[in-house]
Amino acid sequence: FKDATVWTSEEEGILVHTDVLIKNGKIAKIGKNLWAAGATIVNATGKHLTAGIIDEHTHIAALSINESGQNSSAEVKMEDVVDPEHIGIYRNLAGGVTSAQLLHGSANPIGGQSAILKLKWGANADELIYKNSPKFIKFALGENVKQSNWNSYSRFPQTRMGVEQTFINYFQRAKEYDLKKKNGEEYRHDEELETLAEIINGERFISCHSYVQSEINMLMKVAEKFDFKINTFTHILEGYKVADKMAAHGVGASTFSDWWAYKYEVNDAIPYNAAIMQSQGITVAINSDDAEMSRRLNQEAAKTVKYGGMTELEAWKMVTINPAKLLHIDERVGSIKEGKDADLVLWSANPLSVYAKAEKTLIDGAVYFDLEKDKQQREAIKKEKALLINLMLQEKDKGSPTQEPKKKDQEQLHCDSL
Known part of the structure; x- marks a missing residue:
């Protein structure tokens, strides 16, 4: 991550225009103008990097x-x-x-x-x-x-x-x-x-x-x-x-x-x-x-x-x-510190803001959520849904058997769920 505003959650506080290097699932180095051969560079200028x-x-x-x-x-x-x-x-x-x-x-x-x-x-x-x-x-x-x-x-x-x-x-x-x-x-x-x-x-x-x-x-x-x-x-x-x-x-x-x-x-x-x-x-x-x-x-x-x-x-x-x-x-x-697990979040703005969005969420250095990829997946799902609906309508027009839609509800469990 290059040129991020880094919220360390440590004594160092909030570091501006700072790089964070991740290697083998760990936070390898924190500083300015970092470089590592073969590293994937994420431009974090104007963005905020925090611990997960x-x-x-x-x-x-x-x-x-x-x-x-x-x-x-x-x-x-x-x-x-x-x-x-x-x-x-x-x-x-x-x-x-x-x-x-x-x-x-x-x-x-x-x-x-x-x-x-x-x-x-x-x-x-x-x-x-x-x-x-x-x-x-x-x-x-x-x-x-x-x-x-x-x-x-x-x-x-x-x-x-x-x-x-x-x-x-x-x-x-x-x-x-x-x-x-x-x-x-x-x-x-x-x-x-x-x-x-x-x-x-x-x-x-x-x-x-x-x-x-x-x-x-x-x-x-x-x-x-x-x-x-x-x-x-x-x-x-x-x-x-x-x-x-x-x-x-x-x-x-x-x-x-x-x-x-x-x-x-x-x-x-x-x-x-x-x-x-x-x-x-x-x-x-x-x-x-x-x-x-x-x-x-x-x-x-x-x-x-x-x-x-x-x-x-x-x-x-x-x-x-x-x-x-x-x-x-x-x-x-819990914090951005050298040697800790690279569980990190890149935010579009100050993470305490209602307007901030998590653009990338990493665990052990691997990306488990990516906002841009999420948008692409949503678009793909939208197209797939339209295709399936069209196919069902075609089958209905041919006189094929039909059935009522069946909704799958997933119960949200709480402290008092029995």
Whole structure:
């Protein structure tokens, strides 16, 4: 890339008239007037080059979201239900998203294990999953886990106090199970307790769906009782109320920019939430939790400039290096730095602008979205569609059998999809 405005998401900030050399899927060199034999040159004059956007919380590219039959599903794995043909992958690439955490839903206090993905459109499911991926699991609090949103009364817990006791019961069992293993005593292998023991031992990280300050405090206290830390509170729309306590615990936050009042427990949400938490020293990301919003996370990040007075670079970090830190992949992605994976986006304008378009989206140095190629493909599809319609009309005129059109709907899955 020649002569770009480079948003590094590092201490170097924004570099103007700068070249970035990619070699073997990595960022090989950053500087001015770079040259390499045989390199493909992309003229980036007047354009902006950034690290690929990382969505800390998504439900695209999944065949199912919730295993809701019991209050803990710690043994289930989202890696088993990755859908590499989900159109959301391509649409996210068109919005500059290159990585995402595919989370279990929020039907249970203790959900399933996450899948951290690189959005390599055209690859198979295994190729989408990060190699040597950090271990994560979804936890949840609030209305969903006590089932107040779908009038189910057949499963414990049904109250917020029951949610707390669920966590305590499971972690006590996991602690005792792990102690038997460490002491060399006989034990029966339990996949669920193995996963929870990994949390206690600091080997697996929690991303917890959360809204209300009382529950946020509760889970931090439960974690401290069993001597571990919550990694990330996601949604965390009352985080501004307890930001000092969150900072003391050492937990990160991944929130919405300006969603509020879509259900009762979100009534106290404010758009200044992200900036307030950041001011207390918390690592803050902006996530989507939505197949539509994930296509424009660049604009969601921009809202923190309006709400909270963030600088443009600090705002941009909320969808690049900050979520990378929360997902423990910041040594690989999230910024433009020599040696990191070449997950990059070339924008037509300032990436925080509503007018900016992702012209090229690269993962590991390979182009997975190209705006010009996309236009060509759209035109080809338009011609193919017209040809097929014409052929069908010709068959109809000949008296051939016909049938009603059949539309294929793909359900968009969310946190509470059952």
